[in-house]
Amino acid sequence: MLIDVRTPDEFAQGTVKGAVNIPLDQIQNQLPKFKGKKTSLFSVELVIVVLKLKQF
Template sequence: MFGIFKNMFAPTDDGELKEAVSNGAFLVDVRTPAEFSAGSVKGAVNIPLDKVSGQLSKFKGKKNIVVFCRSGNRSGQAKSILEQNGFRNVTNGGTLQNVNQELNNK
């Protein structure tokens, strides 16, 4: 249980994010479809947090996965769900702005 809270509130590791983005990570916006349609990161797919566990097949075979949202809370939960299902290559990108900034610095 502690691991879930640790992932939810862990600060974003910018070094890990930078490396994942520069290696062409699978970018996943875990916000709602309405939030996603208002704007996201170039190349990102929308898999809302409440759908992540039902769409694990979309994550299989991805070398690096970056999950992100509005505040970093939902992306922390998404990272935890993915790790509980065996994914070890997941980075909590935190906010949409964090990930966008890394893409622009690429």
């Protein structure tokens, strides 16, 4: 499961095919749904941080 944690407005502007939108401020309430499932979270900001950490 691929979860786009951006706001609904940002999600509506485009996302990765198959991603589900659950805004970051709501993710904690949704955690039980992911138990036992392989899950990845993403946002543009997160990708930027990872790239900076890897010095890209």
